[in-house]
Amino acid sequence: MIIDLHVHSTASDGTLSPGEVVNQAANASVQIVALTDHDTLDGATEAAPAAAAVGITLLRAVELNTDASGAEVDILGYFWEEPPDWFQAFLIGRQNDRIRRAKAIVARLTELGLPISYARVRELAHGIVARPHIAQAMIERGYVASQREAYERYIGFGAPAYAERDELDPQTAIAYVQAAGGLAVLGHPGLIGNDDIVEIVIRAGIDGLEAYYAFHSPEETARYLAVAQRYDLAVTAGSDAHGPGRKKSRPIGVPVPDDLWPAFERRLRAAVERQRPRLLRGPRSTG
Known part of the structure; x- marks a missing residue:
């Protein structure tokens, strides 16, 4: 099957509207798509009518850019249901x-x-x-x-006009996603370039790895599949497509084994049910 759980739209830094992303995914025979725009869930809301019209399963998702040991670590949050208001407030911040x-x-x-x-x-x-x-x-x-x-x-980083963002560490991002009833997945671990950092993120409580990624080599994919199996982590797949005209310009859709999506869906449903009694509280770090 073909899925794509890592796509950006004009809701953040992509060049295609959420509806255009869905239509392009449908044209590529993609069955499940997640809009993982930076710091916002608005893309999924806008794309919902288009997804219903073409029969694509659309996931609510978000990308949170974090830092660990001097490296950028991207945490992808996936939600089976609409996250609580306090999570939306976190994103607004x-x-x-x-x-x-x-x-x-x-x-x-x-x-x-x-x-x-x-x-x-x-x-x-x-x-x-x-x-x-x-x-x-x-x-x-x-x-x-x-x-x-x-x-x-x-x-770019280190260039004369570069400005730092407010620091967010992987553990905090993971805690927010999980407290909101979602699954936290480490995006494109191969791009980090340091598997010691991947291990740090795993110890921080990550739920899954984006083992199938557009720019992972076959060897990297195999390595992260093995890591996911070793730690009983979910496995996802994504193109990280940003649309035409962006540095990350690539086709939407990643072929995966047929059992990948059902396994991830089970974990998604279980995550929100496990957290449901505490959804209104927020993560412990918020007090």
Whole structure:
């Protein structure tokens, strides 16, 4: 079967609307899709009518960018039911930090003699503000020729206009997802480049690994499947597609064994039932 549990839309930093993502998935014979936009669940709400029309199973999901031992660690949260209000409030806090960070980057670009309008960045964003929207504004002004150039010369990690985001560690992100009745999955573990960090995330309580990933080698896929089996973790699959015109431009859909989705669905349903008596409380770290 073909599924894709890691796709982005214009609700964050993708170039296709949620409905367009669903339609493209249907054209690729994808049966289950999850919109994993950064710090928002809005894409799934917008995509629901399109998914119903074409008969695709649509999951509520979100991507949380965290940091561990100097590496970026992406936690994907999946939900069988709508998460509680306190989780939405947590996401709004993350969104507000994105606004702060984007304004800081715009200010630093101005100091470098590359002024762009934050208002224009917001227009380009549609939903969540992210660095690709800043890169797009830079391209419009003729400062760079591509997103890659924008990242490498100005707004990528270590570049002169880069601004740090508010720190979020994997353990906290995992705790929030699980307390909201979801499953927390480590996205593209092979891209971290350090399996010691993968082990740290496993010890932090991760529920699953994205073993099937568009840019994993066959050897990496096999390795993370073995790790998932060793620790009794869920296995997911994703393209991390962002639509045309993005650095991560690739087709939607990942072929997987037929038993992968039923096994993941069982874990999803069990997660919300296990947490249901405590859903309104939030994670322990919130007090």
